[in-house]
Amino acid sequence: MYKKKAAIAILLFFAIVNIQAQVTFKPGLRGGLSLSTISEMHADYRPDFYFGGFGEINLTKKYALQPEITYVKQGSNNVARNYYDPVSETNKVAYQDLRLDYLSLSMINKFTFGQGFQVLFGPSLDVRLTDNLVRRKNYNDFAFNLGLGYRMPSGLAFDVRFKKGFLDILDSDYYTNDSNNHYLFGDYNTNINFQIGVSYSFDTK
Template sequence: MKKILAFIAIAFIGVSMNAQEESIRFGAKAGVNFNNVKGDNEGTDNRTGFHIGGLVEIPISEKFAFQPELLYSSQGTQVDEDGFESKTKLDYLNIPLMAKFYAAKGFSIQAGPQIGVLLSANSEGTDLGQPFDDDIKDQLRSVDFGLNFGAGYQLDMGLFFEGRYNLGLSNIFEEDVIGDDSVQNSVFQVSVGYKL
């Protein structure tokens, strides 16, 4: 984890040094998550959550920018079938590293990797009428990797809107929990924010 954070810091410093005369902009964003998991699982439904955090937009050229972010993100999934109901809440500290291409004035196309650090994990519900509320953090991997794809529109005043999909690449569960099965995060985000 320390190596990952060191790499991010070095990349951030390197890009900052290459930034053009246009000013670096700081901002904040928040919005809604439409969460699920994908992979070797069946019967899961979307769970709505939220995200909130900060960002820095670093211009590289007139059309390109680099935007690292630090976001708290409430994710997870839910299941309702055959007498079993559960809501699984996964809280992450996500670090998206977005490359942005401004295709037109104010309109950007975005893509980049994301590292997520698991903060907490809880599953609650009923199994054949018996309630349960379990901390399942020890069943999940502490770090999650994914790719983000999205688009955004920014007004001259600094207000912006974004839509983004996070495609999870790594199995979120420990191997001894689900064996050879693989389950990844799948999150669609709608955000509103402001840049200074």
């Protein structure tokens, strides 16, 4: 019994040493185009940008855990606002751009296949920094990321991501009922964001 326990302990020791020998850490930078809108409204996608940093923790040759911190500009363009004009006594439609800037904290799981093709997914906590909304339901947002990428041997990588928020970010009742801000909104307005960009991880060896 003692010999079996000793053998198991030795095997566990060498397994841990082997795992630690494979683990590497590479810091990096990422940035690119942000295309975003807000669900359940008459609006266009808003083009802007995102940039940030990350730490790539390579646990195996195929899998890495990547914490990220990213500044991303989101929102919607040409949001329809229906209002009554007392001068002409008619209903009119105006358009306004809604802007929301977030600091996004993400935990991305990254799987690599073949010669550098990658599948990326993971959650985000988005902390709102600024906006031009009149009223808000939530200052922060929880979102999920899903994407594809390709990494070159040099450390340069390209990826495309879809990020979907889960929290209702607007007080749609206010916008709907206020005579000066009568937006054509639904009741559940969430962030929708596409990111197309590049990243570079630094070799710390």
